[in-house]
Amino acid sequence: MASNNNKDVEWAEAKKKCRLNEETVKMAKEMGLNPRSLIKNIPSKSEQWKAPVSIWIHEMYQKRQEKALKKKARKEKSVE
Template sequence: MANNLKKDAEWAEAKKRCRLNEETIKMAKEMGLNPRSLIKNIPSKREQWKAPVSVWIQEMYQERQAKALKKKARKEKAAE
């Protein structure tokens, strides 16, 4: 029980510090990301090349969804 409260607090902190919305949090949880890893990936001033955490999560989610669709299509084709 106390562990769930700690996890919820970590997600709340990640949501605030990374400026995430509920949809992006849901994507991160679905992919099994850790709230601490999201906080660690906040770009610093010297890391201009790094995308904001919300963009990073959305891009990774889309890539994984596309990969899963390709895998599913391959399985269906092989089953024919």
């Protein structure tokens, strides 16, 4: 039980540092991301090319959803 509480603290810290909302945190958890990896991916001043963590999560989630839909469509096609 102690490890679960620790995870909650890590997620709270990631949410605050990465400026994430509940929906984005839910997406990250659904994809199995680690809160520490989110904190590590915060762009620094020298990394202007890097998207903010919230945008990064949304884009990754979108790609995974599209991939899953394509896979599902292929599976249904092969059944017919």
